[in-house]
Amino acid sequence: MANLAVQIDQLSRFYKSGKNQITALDNITFELETGAQVALTGPSGSGKTTLLSLLGALEHPDSGQIILFGQNINLMNERQGADFRRHNVGFIFQDDALMPELTVFENIALPLILIKTTAKEIERRVQKILADLDLAKFSQSFPPSLSGGEKQRVAVARAVIHRPKLLLADEPTANLDRQAATLVLDAIDKLAVEYNLTMIMATHDPRVYNRLPTRLELIDGKLI
Ligand SMILES: Nc1ncnc2c1ncn2[C@@H]1O[C@H](COP(=O)(O)OP(=O)(O)O)[C@@H](O)[C@H]1O
Ligand SMILES: [Mg+2]
Numbered sequence: 001m002a003n004l005a006v007q008i009d010q011l012s013r014f015y016k017s018g019k020n021q022i023t024a025l026d027n028i029t030f031e032l033e034t035g036a037q038v039a040l041t042g043p044s045g046s047g048k049t050t051l052l053s054l055l056g057a058l059e060h061p062d063s064g065q066i067i068l069f070g071q072n073i074n075l076m077n078e079r080q081g082a083d084f085r086r087h088n089v090g091f092i093f094q095d096d097a098l099m100p101e102l103t104v105f106e107n108i109a110l111p112l113i114l115i116k117t118t119a120k121e122i123e124r125r126v127q128k129i130l131a132d133l134d135l136a137k138f139s140q141s142f143p144p145s146l147s148g149g150e151k152q153r154v155a156v157a158r159a160v161i162h163r164p165k166l167l168l169a170d171e172p173t174a175n176l177d178r179q180a181a182t183l184v185l186d187a188i189d190k191l192a193v194e195y196n197l198t199m200i201m202a203t204h205d206p207r208v209y210n211r212l213p214t215r216l217e218l219i220d221g222k223l224i
Pocket of ligand 2: 048049050170
């Protein structure tokens with residue numbers, strides 16, 4: 001059991017919409033080993049974002065259990081959940097969600113500042129990842145001056161700079177053209193291997209999910 005990264009047991013999540021109740025996730029059960037690289041597929045509205053939010057401890061389930069790397073995140077209070085997230089989880093969203101008033105270097109450094117990394121170590125790690133992702137020339141640039149694909153590569157660097165165990169990506173290439181998307185996916189692949197990340201990437205694009213070895217498919221909140 002020591003190698004299990006994710007253990008999800010009978011997980012459900014409901015939302016209220018007026019008088020109706022929407023079942024966003026319907027009794028989901030699965031396990032992933034450490035280092036698994038998984039595509040989470042399914043049509044729009046099938047529950048992909050909800051599942052990623054629960055896995056990242058951004059939301060609480062209505063029933064069921066989530067154990068990440070042996071830790072039951074349901075039992076954590078808000079502060080413990082935030083602490084767990086800062087150390088163990090990296091997120092990449094559809095939009096890069098960078099801070100426009102901070103430089104590329106500063107954006108990537110943010111997760112390290114939150115976990116009180118020394119300035120020297122921040123400098124070392126951020127310079128290395130900038131070089132690895134061919135972004136060094138943008139170190140002192142501000143995000144609005146970068147292309148969509150460049151910004152998303154910065155967002156990838158920011159998502160993994162603190163060496164999370166779990167990388168959650170929600171349609172990270174949905175807003176990019178084919179060429180930029182390929183560069184972003186290549187960057188994610190390279191870092192996932194180098195840092196031995198367990199990765200779950202939501203997508204409904206076959207060109208994205210066909211790159212990944214494992215696929216989980218949701219339809220109407222059910223795993224099929
Ligand atoms: N905050 C919310 N309030 C109400 N309904 C929501 C909320 N978030 C998601 N839903 C609903 O839950 C279902 C699953 O949504 P979501 O997880 O975003 O799917 P996907 O990411 O696969 O498109 C959808 O029917 C959606 O409308
Ligand atoms: Mg979604």
